[in-house]
Amino acid sequence: MFVPAIKGQGTEEQQKKWLPLAYKFQIIGCYAQTELGHGSNVQGLETTATFDPMTDEFVIHSPTLTSSKWWPGGLGKASTHAVVYARLITEGKDYGIHGFIVQLRSLEDHSPLPGVTLGDIGGKFGSGAYNSMDNGVLRFDHVRIPRDQMLMRLSQVTREGKYVQSDVPKQLLYGTMVYVRQSIVADASKALSRAVCIAVRYSAIRKQFGSQDGGPETQVLNYRTQQSRLFPLLASAYAFRFVGDWLNWLYTDVTQKLEVKDYSTLQEAHACTAGLKAVTTSATADAIEECRKLCGGHGYLNSSGLPELFAVYVPACTYEGDNVVLLLQVARILMKTVSQLTSGKQPVGTMAYMGKVQHLMQSKCAVKTAEDWLNPAFIQEAFEARALRMAVNCAQNIGQASNQEEGFYERSPDLLEAAVAHIQLIIVTKFIEKVHQDIPGHGVKEQLQNLCNVYALYTLHKHLGDFLATGSLTPKQGALANEQLGKLYAQVRPNAVALVDAFNYTDHYLGSVLGRYDGNVYPALYEEAWKDPLNETVVPEGYHEYLRPLLKQQLKLSRL
Ligand SMILES: CCCCCCCCCCCCCCCCCCC/C=C/C(=O)SCCNC(=O)CCNC(=O)[C@H](O)C(C)(C)COP(=O)(O)OP(=O)(O)OC[C@H]1O[C@@H](n2cnc3c(N)ncnc32)[C@H](O)[C@@H]1OP(=O)(O)O
Numbered sequence: 073m074f075v076p077a078i079k080g081q082g083t084e085e086q087q088k089k090w091l092p093l094a095y096k097f098q099i100i101g102c103y104a105q106t107e108l109g110h111g112s113n114v115q116g117l118e119t120t121a122t123f124d125p126m127t128d129e130f131v132i133h134s135p136t137l138t139s140s141k142w143w144p145g146g147l148g149k150a151s152t153h154a155v156v157y158a159r160l161i162t163e164g165k166d167y168g169i170h171g172f173i174v175q176l177r178s179l180e181d182h183s184p185l186p187g188v189t190l191g192d193i194g195g196k197f198g199s200g201a202y203n204s205m206d207n208g209v210l211r212f213d214h215v216r217i218p219r220d221q222m223l224m225r226l227s228q229v230t231r232e233g234k235y236v237q238s239d240v241p242k243q244l245l246y247g248t249m250v251y252v253r254q255s256i257v258a259d260a261s262k263a264l265s266r267a268v269c270i271a272v273r274y275s276a277i278r279k280q281f282g283s284q285d286g287g288p289e290t291q292v293l294n295y296r297t298q299q300s301r302l303f304p305l306l307a308s309a310y311a312f313r314f315v316g317d318w319l320n321w322l323y324t325d326v327t328q329k330l331e332v333k334d335y336s337t338l339q340e341a342h343a344c345t346a347g348l349k350a351v352t353t354s355a356t357a358d359a360i361e362e363c364r365k366l367c368g369g370h371g372y373l374n375s376s377g378l379p380e381l382f383a384v385y386v387p388a389c390t391y392e393g394d395n396v397v398l399l400l401q402v403a404r405i406l407m408k409t410v411s412q413l414t415s416g417k418q419p420v421g422t423m424a425y426m427g428k429v430q431h432l433m434q435s436k437c438a439v440k441t442a443e444d445w446l447n448p449a450f451i452q453e454a455f456e457a458r459a460l461r462m463a464v465n466c467a468q469n470i471g472q473a474s475n476q477e478e479g480f481y482e483r484s485p486d487l488l489e490a491a492v493a494h495i496q497l498i499i500v501t502k503f504i505e506k507v508h509q510d511i512p513g514h515g516v517k518e519q520l521q522n523l524c525n526v527y528a529l530y531t532l533h534k535h536l537g538d539f540l541a542t543g544s545l546t547p548k549q550g551a552l553a554n555e556q557l558g559k560l561y562a563q564v565r566p567n568a569v570a571l572v573d574a575f576n577y578t579d580h581y582l583g584s585v586l587g588r589y590d591g592n593v594y595p596a597l598y599e600e601a602w603k604d605p606l607n608e609t610v611v612p613e614g615y616h617e618y619l620r621p622l623l624k625q626q627l628k629l630s631r632l
């Protein structure tokens with residue numbers, strides 16, 4: 073994040089100076105935004121950067137305990153430098169949050185520079201790999217940096233201390249977060265596909281209960297319940313991959329536009345990265361835990377690979393923007409778009425469907441049979457109607473409040489759901505678009521088509537209340553969708569293992585005895601147990617200290 077921050081907010085001169093140092097690891101940087109007292113509310117940060125015209129320097133200071141930087145990854149032990157976000161004060165005026173490059177540690181012996189106090193914030197959730205990340209705490213006591221270490225692409229402070237705003241939107245200050253959020257969406261699919269690969273392969277090996285006539289036991293993958301829990305997660309892994317690819321395209325496109333001072337798609341990039349980050353990480357964290365349960369007791373063993381994957385993955389719901397806070401950002405943009413519909417302003421990009429407001433507010437879904445749900449046009453329209461109607465309902469309810477902000481606050485739980493509906497529409501749409509493309513490989517398109525339908529109909533089934541409450545579907549149509557979903561699971565079943573093998577993960581990367589490619593699960597589990605340090609001794613040390621005296625005492629008592 074240190075590098076993208078300099079790339080996005082630094083001038084050409086600053087990029088030329090700092091980026092080569094970072095690329096060659098001559099310095100190590102971190103992104104120091106969050107503080108002990110404020111993370112989500114970036115405008116509430118308290119660290120100050122006061123310009124001193126006498127020395128042409130900024131004085132970086134932590135005025136309160138709550139202004140201590142808290143969480144930056146790489147800060148605790150490794151970083152020599154940080155991009156520090158602080159309130160810029162010049163000529164006695166507070167100009168709000170800006171980024172500054174600050175050296176923290178000596179390049180000679182790594183000791184903290186004068187006025188800098190820093191360290192690691194301590195152990196984190198689980199015993200997993202995230203504990204190898206040195207998330208840190210940092211305080212400044214009037215630390216001076218040269219004026220040219222303020223990141224000056226968006227605004228500058230002159231030698232005399234004048235604040236000059238350039239003509240680029242101030243939201244570009246948040247550009248690093250947009251970049252990282254889009255990469256987190258791509259990573260959601262990677263983490264989810266790992267968990268699903270383990271659960272599908274193991275479910276094909278694991279057998280429980282015989283057939284009624286005493287025949288062989290059943291692979292748990294053949295249980296309808298196992299399929300109805302697992303196959304939507306398999307479909308989600310593919311869905312998130314495709315929407316992640318599209319988001320990467322969108323991000324690249326926005327970046328190119330920004331270079332020629334076209335800021336028209338900035339809001340779209342913010343809404344899509346924030347919303348997709350929130351929906352895909354929450355779904356992935358839940359799915360990893362579901363995969364653990366799908367693997368029964370063995371899923372709880374570290375050697376299944378799932379506990380560590382969960383512990384490492386779950387902070388994704390919080391870092392780079394708490395998921396609720398991000399969905400409320402999407403909701404704000406939805407409300408703005410709805411309010412502009414009456415003025416005739418045509419929504420664009422992923423909001424374009426809202427332009428069909430007249431039609432979508434009263435359209436009736438034409439599905440009559442379960443098979444009708446295989447028609448992507450029906451799926452698309454049902455999701456559009458649900459999302460639009462939820463957004464319009466929220467806007468109408470907010471409109472009845474005494475003021476907009478109060479209304480937004482009161483309706484925020486509904487707004488969250490409207491934002492989720494909008495984002496799920498994007499995921500479904502991008503999946504449908506993907507399967508309409510030319511897809512190489514015999515039969516591959518057909519499999520992806522099945523997964524696309526599973527993702528859409530499962531999402532519909534899970535959120536049926538929304539579809540019914542908005543009148544987008546009838547209860548009968550909801551039931552038909554569920555009927556079709558069951559048929560789709562049966563079609564996915566023969567290819568389930570191939571569909572996870574297609575992720576092409578090595579056993580080493582998966583790190584799971586349950587998810588082994590060769591399916592040799594039981595010998596591997598048995599072998600793995602003997603690697604436990606507890607098995608290095610046959611009689612544990614604690615026996616002599618605690619168990620033996622206890623056992624002896626009980627024995628004596630029983631003989632009395
Ligand atoms: C063996 C096991 C191994 C397992 C392996 C597992 C494999 C998988 C692992 C996954 C790895 C993942 C890899 C990724 C690594 C990630 C590392 C994470 C490091 C974390 C870093 C951080 O967390 S950095 C800190 C991030 N902080 C935040 O995100 C703060 C959240 N808050 C905000 O973003 C904002 O302040 C806000 C959005 C909440 C805005 O608040 P407010 O309402 O006060 O707004 P403002 O007044 O400031 O501005 C409003 C105005 O601006 C527009 N806007 C807001 N944000 C943006 C933006 N980003 N871009 C563009 N525009 C933006 C907003 O719409 C408003 O516009 P108006 O037009 O004015 O309405």
Ligand SMILES: Cc1cc2nc3c(=O)[nH]c(=O)nc-3n(C[C@H](O)[C@H](O)[C@H](O)COP(=O)(O)OP(=O)(O)OC[C@H]3O[C@@H](n4cnc5c(N)ncnc54)[C@H](O)[C@@H]3O)c2cc1C
Pocket residue numbers: 103104105106109110111112113142143144145207387390391392393394395396397400
């Ligand atoms: C593993 C990890 C790595 C991190 N790495 C970095 C890093 O490198 N650099 C960095 O600067 N930061 C980093 N962070 C900090 C991270 O970005 C913040 O923790 C995150 O943005 C959430 O902010 P918060 O902690 O202030 O949560 P809070 O905002 O305090 O959230 C607490 C609760 O309040 C709710 N809430 C907050 N505001 C609202 C609202 N307006 N409406 C409704 N509900 C609300 C939230 O939903 C949540 O339930 C990291 C965090 C973690 C966990």
